[in-house]
Amino acid sequence: METEPPILELRGLTKRFPGVVALDSVDLALATGEIHALVGENGAGKSTLIKLLCGGYRPDDGEMWFSGAPYHPATPLDALKAGIRVVYQEFSLLPFLSVAENLFFDRLPRRYGVFVENRTLNQRARVLLERVGLEVDPETPVEHLGIAQRQLLEIAKALAFESRLLILDEPTATLTPREIGRLFEIIRELRASGVTVIYVSHHLSEIFELCDGVTVLRNGRRVASLPISETNGSEIVHLMVGRELEVALAAGRKATTVRLGPPAIEVKDLRFRGSQHGISFELHYGEILGLAGLVGSGRTETLRAIFGADTRDGGEVYRNGKRIVLRNPRNAVKHGICLLTENRKEEGLVLPMPVRVNITLTDLARISEVGWLDGRNEREVANKSVADLDMRVASLEQAVVDLSGGNQQKVVIAKWLFRNAEILMLDEPTRGIDVGAKAEIHDLLRRLAEAGKAILVVSSEIPELVALCDRILVLLRGRLAGEVGREEFNEARILALACGEPAPAGIRRGGSVAGGPSGNAGDRGVPGSSGQSA
């Protein structure tokens, strides 16, 4: 135990949002020069905690102490001044400015207060770039850098501010193993120089390789803070999940009736843009297939590649046994394939337009004759959709922007049913939707599957997939890490697969899990039996 006081101490930190307690009385103490992992499922409260630390939110309750003094950041700038800096997953770089300008953007060395002293600027930049091992000319525009280089540049930027607490949010999501190794070296050097690091990651192997301690959040509460040497991967997974979740198979539908018919769609060796690995799977009529994986695992990219919304690097798609060409969404829709994107407001709906217009948008030919809209016909079919899906709308003319999230999602589903889509791919179908509506959407999807639709669901919430699906595929860094059948559903196992933790049953001690982050990729079957020893 350290004798010196902690550099960061949180006491009873609480943050509430309408309807939810995002962070519930969290205590945390970090020693100077510690690399501390912060883990938890989506929605556990990690992002909220980070936002509180960097001045993005203000706490509703509790106190924060930094360097032995009370710490109340009102704005992100306060946090920077105090020496706390967050390196986000999304980069905050200015693409058309040079590397050096980005590093010192708000403190450019000047002459006469007006002119930028480029020589000094580039010299200072070189020192920082050397520290993070980024070998680029300081005058290179940032737009020419690769993603890994940008990530390193973000860290260099944090160093430029002489930060004392660095928060890294999923820093390896886009890096290759070699780059990850370099990043770890840098983080360790930072630790040696007295910088404290909060490391947010889902990849447990990384945490065991790098961190000194780990804090697990669940449902906004801190469930454990442990030295890394006293825990193991399966314990952390179980702390994150909170329970052994045994799924009742009597979920109202027979899992066995599913795989009788031929597959509705077969995906062979699909590589989405920028992916090195092929993904293959089949989806059957009447089946709900789940796609699990962490941020950056390629879930959304896979769906978009199948739909033709983005270009892909390779792979074939067979529909009812016949190979089909999917170059753009139009092709996909023609073959009865539809995609409900994760941001329905931006990509799924024409927000200012009425419910009626949104429902019929996918197939205007059905409500028109030689280009003339048949208003009565349109109202009839739209009314039928509203009734079938039990949408709560004031009228068909109500703008969808005024609907609740659940009803908006129903409009999106309705518009694809109107087009007679047979394969529904849904990306985060219940994100931002309240509890009651969520259950309704789930019921609706089950009914659609029973009616013979083939459904592919991506969700960050493993419990949602477990409750909904017949089968779950787990993606890890762009490849298939495993497949779990309904009879073997187990939240901890799925999470472990997604985190690259080979098998939750096997116990491995801290340092020994330090292998590459994609250990068991390519395993189609599920290793081990379903009986958990944990």
Add this chain to the structure above:
Amino acid sequence: MMENDPATSSRPVEAPVPSSATGAARNKRYTLVQRVLREAGIGIALLLMILAFSTLAPHFTDESNITNILTQVTINLIMATGMTFVILVGGIDLSVGSVLAFSAMVGGLVLKTEGLPVPVAIILAVLSSVLVGMGCGFINGFIASFWNVPSFIVTLGMLNVARGAALEVTNARTLFEFPNEFNAFGTASVLGVPAIFLVALALVIVGWVILSRTVFGRMIYAIGNNEEAVRLSGHNTFYYKVAVFVISGLTVGIGAIIYMARLTIASPILGNGFELNAIAAVIIGGTSLSGGRGSLIGTFLGACLIGVLADGLILMGVGDFVRQMITGGVIILAVIVDTYRARFALRV
């Protein structure tokens, strides 16, 4: 099942969800006043303006003055009709003034072709003028959509190209001495209403029907509101985005013929600055510059408002320069009002 899985149902979300988005009862009802202001604000403004000028401006209500206003409004109304289509998909067409001149010069040359019977010459002139306009529109639309270039830039280029072409075809000469039958149309009237105004009115009505009653019109509005959602719904948006520029070109071609008939000449410097009047009519008419919202009824009222304002101010003896300043002020005012309307319609 789900009931023994509390995590599914009670998981807190990390980001704050605005209560308005989740609240089921967000069926906002606009008050009558708000509705009227939103839908009919421009019509009321026009009525008030007409009332004001009726009392303030001498001879405003004279029949000859009303005819004069309708004649003045005609060309702008025709071009604003096509412009409405372009602006509804979120584009802009700055080239209409120059293309008008180019269309007029080509039409004028055809009209003056030696040896053609007059009716044939007139028909060919109309056709060639319209084709030139549609051709320029197609080029605008194709370049803007295929290479995803802002239409602002493309049509700014076309503004210069078409003006140059208009000057080039006759080497900057002005064409005149058109057939009498042709010139007569410019001053003809039906039941006291100028015939050319009736043409403009017919175009507005046809355009309105297309926008409100056809699949094509539906797509225009949908694309203007959210092109990505339309694309992901399995539609080819390219076709529509080109088509609106062709429609704009079509109205310019018709406008060119009518303008020639009214002026009895065709000059390569015709139509200078017309694009701004057309855009002003569309914007004052309540069509959003970002696309997706607005109507041709609004455009019609907007064009009338600009015409009435100019005419009334002249009758009141307001000088040219001050008049221009006032017109500009009205345009700015309309845009400010539009931002309030947009906020009103989309408070997420």
